Amino acid sequence: MPQRAVVPITAEGLKTACSQCNLQELCLPFGMSDGDIDQLDGLVGARRKVKRHQHLYRVGDTFEAIFAVRTGSFKTDVLLEDGREQVTGFQMSGEIIGLDGISTDAHTCNAVALEDSDVCIIPFANLETLSREVESLQHQFHKVMSREIVRVHGVMMLLGSMRAEERLAAFLINMSQRFTARGFSAAEFHLRMTREEIGSYLGLKLETVSRAFSRFQENGLIKVQQKHIRIVNIGGLKALLSHLPSV
Amino acid sequence: MPQRAVVPITAEGLKTACSQCNLQELCLPFGMSDGDIDQLDGLVGARRKVKRHQHLYRVGDTFEAIFAVRTGSFKTDVLLEDGREQVTGFQMSGEIIGLDGISTDAHTCNAVALEDSDVCIIPFANLETLSREVESLQHQFHKVMSREIVRVHGVMMLLGSMRAEERLAAFLINMSQRFTARGFSAAEFHLRMTREEIGSYLGLKLETVSRAFSRFQENGLIKVQQKHIRIVNIGGLKALLSHLPSV
DNA sequence: TGGGGCGTTTGATCCACGTCAACCCGCTTG
DNA sequence: CAAGCGGGTTGACGTGGATCAAACGCCCCA
Known part of the structure; x- marks a missing residue:
């Protein structure tokens, strides 16, 4: 051809x-x-x-x-x-x-x-x-x-008005929705980008992204293994967005 | 009609x-x-x-x-x-x-x-x-x-990677260019929006915007009178963007 | 002409996130 | 198999900008 x-x-x-x-x-x-x-x-x-x-x-x-x-x-x-x-x-x-x-x-x-x-x-x-x-x-x-x-x-x-954990929660929810639309699991997926790239997108440093991931895991919202993410409590993530922070 | x-x-x-x-x-x-x-x-x-x-x-x-x-x-x-x-x-x-x-x-x-x-x-x-x-x-x-x-x-x-003064400098330069394109002075113009609205656009609080204006004035970059802005040193403003901060 | 209110300025303090640094893990490569 | 390395995690500490608070000035309107 x-x-x-x-x-x-x-x-x-x-x-x-x-x-x-x-x-x-x-x-x-x-x-x-x-x-x-x-x-x-x-x-x-x-x-x-x-x-x-x-x-x-x-x-x-x-x-x-x-x-x-x-x-x-x-x-x-x-x-x-x-x-x-x-x-x-x-x-x-x-x-x-x-x-x-x-x-x-x-x-x-x-x-x-x-x-x-x-x-x-x-x-x-x-x-x-x-x-x-x-x-x-x-x-x-x-x-x-x-x-x-x-x-x-x-x-x-997101960049102008949200704090770090809100930004990351919004990011994860967005990724989940896009994977779902493509016929993949909404709850379990593989991130293709590094922490640094996520951070750049969200206006954060990679350390802050990493810490937020760890915090989410501690709170039982997600399970993180490097680039592999499992969302355990999607409601909890969404609540971070509509929130009062400590409810 | x-x-x-x-x-x-x-x-x-x-x-x-x-x-x-x-x-x-x-x-x-x-x-x-x-x-x-x-x-x-x-x-x-x-x-x-x-x-x-x-x-x-x-x-x-x-x-x-x-x-x-x-x-x-x-x-x-x-x-x-x-x-x-x-x-x-x-x-x-x-x-x-x-x-x-x-x-x-x-x-x-x-x-x-x-x-x-x-x-x-x-x-x-x-x-x-x-x-x-x-x-x-x-x-x-x-x-x-x-x-x-x-x-x-x-x-x-701007929101993801710049600090407050860079953001405000970028904003002022942009406003100046747009006024110029409309046949107004590049150096002297009247802002139509409040400090809070500027802050919201730039991802800053109004106090931070106000302080940055004051700092610019102290440094002889601009003259501020409420919403009336006169750019005294456009090169200085532009330098804030391409900078190393303390040069 | 004086009062009230919004927008702005400025100061004092706080804190979320950045910075710096050590260390870990999994992969690659010689 | 060791060494190297890129990516990730975690801790200690610093700081830019947020927050809280007070006061000012301009403008509108009675």
Whole structure:
């Protein structure tokens, strides 16, 4: 199968078919009719494998496509000159990466694979063309962008107004929900990111994250074994969010 | 001039014309050809006045339109059950409010006028229809959404990784740039929001904001008189961001 | 013209989280 | 099998910003 010119060496020539993909309900096609989804098959160019710790794109890369995570997971981050890192998000299968690039035709953050991963390449010019013809695609794409804005508003709330344990509880609940949506256990999962990356995302140092995990375990809320998490008392975690602290 | 059914009582029947508007370069029409902009005139429904401290919309309101600020300014915020507020943004003339509503067809934050203000109502269904026909509008709208994503990534950096004075310096520089873009002085401006609102946006308490202002004044970076700010040493402010703290 | 209230400033004290450091564990590599 | 290392945990201590509290100034309005 011939490789396309736009596709870097790391890309697979494999043609992707949204119509055949089992991530439909989590991804761009969500809510679209079968007929409309068939049209997407022509849009999604190819797949690309990204190995653990490799960049999918970097700050400054020219923007040509957005990506849908097929397998694996990613973090996106932005760096300060002095090296401080802020993780802006963790992305799992079905989620869209790269929307930051539309604004200036260049990426404004880095996207790094947390494990060996695999994305669908969605050339942005083609997406705009097709979404002028397919109303449901246009609408879905707008929802995807809006959802990202809403997500980040939530993170701002978390960073600006919550204390460490609230932040971590919110993070765990969020992870649990996303694993559930993907057919995995809500109560038991494997975190792909380090304590430092979690901390960066939550505006905390890794030691604080580690201590909060330990505290949760002492209080019987979760069971921690390195990156493996088991949620024992989801209600207790949720209570940390709606709380008065000492009830 | 007849009022339209969709328009609430607070709305003015005044027809808006993007083609005549002097905010073009700051607003949705940015980068569009005159001919394309003429098409927007049919899209933008009406204007609406919002008095100081009144809501433009609230969490839960059904989403029907996005808004372009014509005059005045707004804050958007999200509240926690226990009353904690997180300001998610301040919007000035030409900026678009309401993108958070697309995701679920209901608004997920509140928009409140900081002073007597005036917005253009852009019915979203019409915007989608027209942007299927006018490529430049489609593209501009995508850029507006992406720019919002990039902005909030910056705020995450600020909330997650910067100390109080860095946050406030970044805030002042950003305000200065936005005033400049609107033809106002880069060095002297009037803040529309309270110390508490600034603090909420920056993840700080109002006392901390106040102290940081005072410190900046002591160091000859700015001159503060209540809400009136004069930037004396913009380079000094910028240095606070790229810094080593004690140089 | 005077009073009341909101927003702001400033000081004194506290504490949640950061910093620094030691140590542990599981994996990799020679 | 040892050595090295990246990631994680835990403890002791320091500090930036929160909290609590008092007072001030501007503005609105009677």
